Amino acid sequence: xxxxxIRRILYAVPILIGVSLLTFLLFYCTVSPEGMARRNLSAxxxxxxxxxxxxxxxxxxxxxxxxxxKHMRELFLLRFGNSDASGEPIWDRLRVGIGPSFLVxxxxxxxALLTDISLSLYVAYYRGTYLDYWATFLGVxxxxxxxxxxxxxxxxxxxxxxxxxxxxxxxxxxxxxxxVFVPMIIGVLAGIGSxxxxxxxxxxxxxxxxxxRTARAKGVGEQQVLFRHVLKNAAIPILTSTVTSIPLLLLxxxxxxxxxxxPGVGSMTFDAxxxxxxxxxxxxxxxxxxxxxxxxxxxxxxxxxxxxxxxxE
Amino acid sequence: xxxxxxxxxxxxMQFSATFSNLLNNALPCGIVALVLIAIVRAxxxxxxxxxxxxxxxxxxxxxxxIVIALYASVAALDSVGWTNADGAWTSVIDRVFxxxxxxxxxxxxxxxxxxxxxxxxxxxxxxxGTDAIGNDVFYQTLKGCRTxxxxxxxxxxxxxxxxxxxxxxxxxxxxxxxxxxxxxxxxLNSIPDILLLVSMLLVLGQGLWQLCVAxxxxxxxGLCRLSRAETLKHRDREYVRAxxxxxxxxxxxxxxHILPNLLPIVIITTTLGFSxxxxxxxxxxxxxxxxxxxxxxxxxxxxxxxxxxxxxxxIWWSLFAASTAMFVLVLAFNLFGDxxxxxxxxxxxx
Numbered sequence: 001x002x003x004x005x006i007r008r009i010l011y012a013v014p015i016l017i018g019v020s021l022l023t024f025l026l027f028y029c030t031v032s033p034e035g036m037a038r039r040n041l042s043a044x045x046x047x048x049x050x051x052x053x054x055x056x057x058x059x060x061x062x063x064x065x066x067x068x069x070k071h072m073r074e075l076f077l078l079r080f081g082n083s084d085a086s087g088e089p090i091w092d093r094l095r096v097g098i099g100p101s102f103l104v105x106x107x108x109x110x111x112a113l114l115t116d117i118s119l120s121l122y123v124a125y126y127r128g129t130y131l132d133y134w135a136t137f138l139g140v141x142x143x144x145x146x147x148x149x150x151x152x153x154x155x156x157x158x159x160x161x162x163x164x165x166x167x168x169x170x171x172x173x174x175x176x177x178x179x180v181f182v183p184m185i186i187g188v189l190a191g192i193g194s195x196x197x198x199x200x201x202x203x204x205x206x207x208x209x210x211x212x213r214t215a216r217a218k219g220v221g222e223q224q225v226l227f228r229h230v231l232k233n234a235a236i237p238i239l240t241s242t243v244t245s246i247p248l249l250l251l252x253x254x255x256x257x258x259x260x261x262x263p264g265v266g267s268m269t270f271d272a273x274x275x276x277x278x279x280x281x282x283x284x285x286x287x288x289x290x291x292x293x294x295x296x297x298x299x300x301x302x303x304x305x306x307x308x309x310x311x312x313e
Numbered sequence: 314x315x316x317x318x319x320x321x322x323x324x325x326m327q328f329s330a331t332f333s334n335l336l337n338n339a340l341p342c343g344i345v346a347l348v349l350i351a352i353v354r355a356x357x358x359x360x361x362x363x364x365x366x367x368x369x370x371x372x373x374x375x376x377x378x379i380v381i382a383l384y385a386s387v388a389a390l391d392s393v394g395w396t397n398a399d400g401a402w403t404s405v406i407d408r409v410f411x412x413x414x415x416x417x418x419x420x421x422x423x424x425x426x427x428x429x430x431x432x433x434x435x436x437x438x439x440x441x442g443t444d445a446i447g448n449d450v451f452y453q454t455l456k457g458c459r460t461x462x463x464x465x466x467x468x469x470x471x472x473x474x475x476x477x478x479x480x481x482x483x484x485x486x487x488x489x490x491x492x493x494x495x496x497x498x499x500x501l502n503s504i505p506d507i508l509l510l511v512s513m514l515l516v517l518g519q520g521l522w523q524l525c526v527a528x529x530x531x532x533x534x535g536l537c538r539l540s541r542a543e544t545l546k547h548r549d550r551e552y553v554r555a556x557x558x559x560x561x562x563x564x565x566x567x568x569x570h571i572l573p574n575l576l577p578i579v580i581i582t583t584t585l586g587f588s589x590x591x592x593x594x595x596x597x598x599x600x601x602x603x604x605x606x607x608x609x610x611x612x613x614x615x616x617x618x619x620x621x622x623x624x625x626x627x628i629w630w631s632l633f634a635a636s637t638a639m640f641v642l643v644l645a646f647n648l649f650g651d652x653x654x655x656x657x658x659x660x661x662x663x
Contacts, residue, residue, distance in 0.1 A: 018500035023512070030516045140651070144588065144644040146595045148615055149636040156622045254507055255596065273511055273600055281512055288505040 001304075005297065012293045019289045020075045027278045028067055033060040036084070036278065058084055058279070071282075080283035085275040090283050093268050100170055101252030101264030107180050108187035108256075109249060112195070113242060115188050120199035121226055127204060136197065143193030147186075151259045154186040168261040183256045202237045206230045236307050243299040247291035251284065334395040337402065341392035345385075360577070360657075367656035374652030377645040384642050387455055388462035406455050412437045415447030418628055427626060442630040444617070454634045456609035461642060464525060464594050464604075465587040471529030473583060476536035477575065481567050483537075484544025494541070498534045506531060510593070511602060519605040524597065528590055536582050540575050547571050577657045585650035588643040595639065611635040 037046070037054040046054075055061040059070060074081055080090040123135045158181070159167045165181040206212065207230055215229050216222075252266030261267070265284075272280035304310045355361040368374045387406065394404035403411075413436035417426040421442045425432035435443075441450040483494035501509065513527035547553060548571075556570050591611075597603045598612025599619075606613070614635035621628035 014496065015500055015503050018496065019504060022500065022504075026512055026516045140647050141644065144640050144647055146592050146615070146636060146639055146643075148595050148599045148612075149632070149640075152615070152619055152622065152632060160622070248505065251505070255599065269508075270600070273515070273602065276515055278515070281508070281515065285504055285508050285512060288508050289503045292503050292505060 001301070004300075008293075008297045008300070012290075015293065016076070016286070016289060017072075019286060020072055023075075023282050023285055024068060024071050027282055028060075028064070028071065031278070036060065036276070058082070075282075075286045081279060083272070083277050084279040085272070085277040090280055094265060094283075094287075097252065097263060097265040097268050098250055099264075100172070100176075100262050101257065101266060102250055103176060104180050104183060104257070104262055104264060105249035105252055107177075108184050108253075109242075109246070111184050112188045112191050116192060116195040116199055117231075117238070119192070120196045120203060121231065123196065123200050124203040124207065124230075125222070125226055127207075136200075139193035139197050141193070142189060145190070147190050147255055150186045150190050151255065154182055154189075155260070158182050158185065168259070170260075170262045179260070179262070183253075183260050183262070187253075187256065198241065199234070199238060203230055203234045206233045209233070236303065239302050239306055240299050243302050244292070244295040246298065247295045248288065250291060251288055334402075338393050338395075341389055345389050364653070364656040368652060371652045371656070373648050374656070377649040377652070380641060380645040381649060384458050384645075385462060388459040391456060391459040406452075410449070410452045410455055412439055412449035412452060415439075415443045417443070417447055418445060419443045419447075421630055428624065428628070441634045444614075444631050450614075450631050450634050453609050453614060453631075454611070454638050457611040457614065457635065457638060458642075460521065460604060460608055460610040461591045461594065461639070463521060464528070464610075465590045467522075467525035468528040468532065468590050469583050469587065471525060472533035473536065473579060475529070476533035477540050477572065477579065479533075480537040480540030481544045481571060481575070484541040485548055485563070485567050485571065487545075487548075491541075494537070498537055501531070502534050507596075510597070511600065514597065514602045519602065521604045521608055524594070524604055528593065532586065532590070535586075536579065539578055539582065543575050543578060544571055547574055581650065581654045581657060584646060584653055588646040588650070591639060591643055591646075611639045615639075 033055055034051060037051045037060070052061065059067065062070070073079075080094075082089055083093070119135075123132055126132050155167060158164050165178055168179075170176060170179050203226075211233075212225060212229060215225050220229070250265065251269070252262075252264035254266045254269055256262070257264045257266030258270035268280065269284050271277070272284070356365055368378075391404045391406040394402060394407065396402050415426060415435055416429070416433050418428050419426045419435055419439060419442050421440060422438055423442065424435055426435065426443075426447075439449045439451065441454065444450055444453070479494045479498075483491040510527055510531050513530060514523065517523040517527055544567075553566055553570060556566050561570070594603060594610060595612035595615050598610065598616045601616075603612045603616070604610050612635075614631055618628070618632035618635070621631060
């Protein structure tokens with residue numbers, strides 16, 4: 001296992017080099033640093049000295065090769081430096097934001113996972129009936145609604161009409177649940193269509209296997225078969241599709257957090273996009289890639305744990 | 314008077330206006346004609362004739378296809394037009410549906426503006442009311458069709474050839490070429506989608522074409538993988554070996570022999586991908602990275618209507634119109650894509 005993990009880390013190095021090359025190409029070679037300075041300086045008509053000063057402060061006035069070295073070094077040592085817009089250290093803001101992001105993200109994730117699995121088992125139990133047909137159709141309906149519309153509509157219905165939750169905002173501690181309520185419902189509804197459809201296919205594939213027939217022949221009840229025999233085997237493809245996204249929960253939801261004013265990493269990225277803060281976006285791209293690769297590795301490991309036939313060598 | 318679309322000299326004003334009108338209309342007409350010809354010609358091959366037969370029996374598929382055709386015709390009519398007396402280029406949709414400008418919000422079919430201290434009389438009836446600056450919402454929704462279709466269509470035109478070329482080449486040659494292509498798409502795929510898209514757009518700037526390019530570059534990986542895997546299956550089939558024995562070159566084998574066999578997957582993936590692209594536009598508009606103010610789009614309408622539900626009285630028509638228009642199109646594409654998949658390849662039936 002350890003050897004596998006080490007090999008996986010070594011595999012990740014060329015990918016990370018590729019990603020940082022790409023970000024360098026995008027953010028240093030295509031964008032004019034002058035324009036960037038103009039956007040970030042608060043003065044309406046900055047003097048050339050001011051622009052020069054800003055460029056110097058953020059290291060955009062050095063020659064390309066120098067910039068490249070600095071860029072690579074910073075990314076690989078995870079020293080992201082300061083934000084282009086506010087000058088704050090990026091790590092400070094990340095440290096503040098990761099808590100709320102992870103809390104909100106993991107609550108949505110767990111709620112969605114539970115609903116999706118139980119719903120898909122339910123649908124698979126009634127396979128071939130009208131209930132199955134309409135559930136599939138409803139799933140497509142839910143899939144076709146835009147996430148932005150979900151957020152606007154969800155906030156309006158739950159918080160404004162029914163007054164079940166505050167409109168937006170966040171508090172740490174147990175009161176956070178109150179604020180997570182609406183984002184959670186929206187997160188579950190928005191993903192339910194595609195996920196239930198996928199899980200249903202997975203479960204139906206298992207249902208036609210020999211071991212299910214054996215279990216039925218032994219006289220095991222249909223519910224027992226579904227929940228004990230089928231679910232365990234269907235868990236493997238379900239694991240592969242979900243574990244990858246767990247580390248990415250740290251980065252938070254860009255849309256959800258900014259819309260509901262949750263002070264997480266997602267909101268921070270949203271602000272960076274609004275102010276064209278390239279330093280923060282570079283850092284997020286790199287962090288996102290690292291977390292994605294960690295997610296893939298975790299997927300493989302969980303796969304090996306869940307399925308004894310899989311060996312990681 | 315000086316026409317903004319003038320291509321020839323002063324004396325030939327009349328001629329040049331006609332000429333530029335022709336030029337402007339040739340492209341959309343050409344595209345529509347090409348699509349129709351492709352559909353009709355495909356119907357003559359056995360595989361697609363069979364697929365058509367199955368689709369025709371599927372009521373959901375027929376209805377969704379009609380809906381898609383309706384949207385496409387609105388988009389096409391919005392791309393066809395001619396210059397006015399004052400030299401402004403106006404499309405057919407503009408001519409039929411453009412309503413006089415009002416001062417402020419007004420409800421559907423209302424006679425007065427709403428939300429002003431002193432309501433004004435409206436100049437015309439508006440089926441879906443007007444927005445904050447008095448534009449007709451129904452007209453704006455119709456204008457959004459063209460933007461959505463261009464985003465979906467242009468992006469697929471960029472990403473599909475890219476994906477097919479690299480996928481087939483990687484699968485066919487294997488070894489070094491395969492490694493290189495796999496490396497490129499693994500790198501692109503490791504960056505979370507939305508972050509990659511955002512960085513591309515921040516660098517490229519705002520606008521319809523920039524959006525299509527950014528979406529195209531970020532969305533080719535899935536199809537590339539599929540076509541690579543599929544080419545690997547076909548590479549050693551007998552028909553390929555026969556072609557090679559007859560002296561066909563690599564290019565000919567890849568693009569005349571293998572490519573047609575990938576078309577079913579390509580069609581299914583692009584149909585299902587179209588709806589995702591239309592949805593992404595709204596998300597990017599919310600992030601202020603959409604098509605920009607100048608171009609009417611559903612994403613812009615939804616983003617603009619974000620705070621309107623909190624108003625008193627509630628302004629729901631703008632949000633309702635844009636999100637319903639988008640919902641119906643996306644739903645039609647999703648349902649049609651599923652039906653198409655079942656019709657083309659019954660093995661994939663879920």
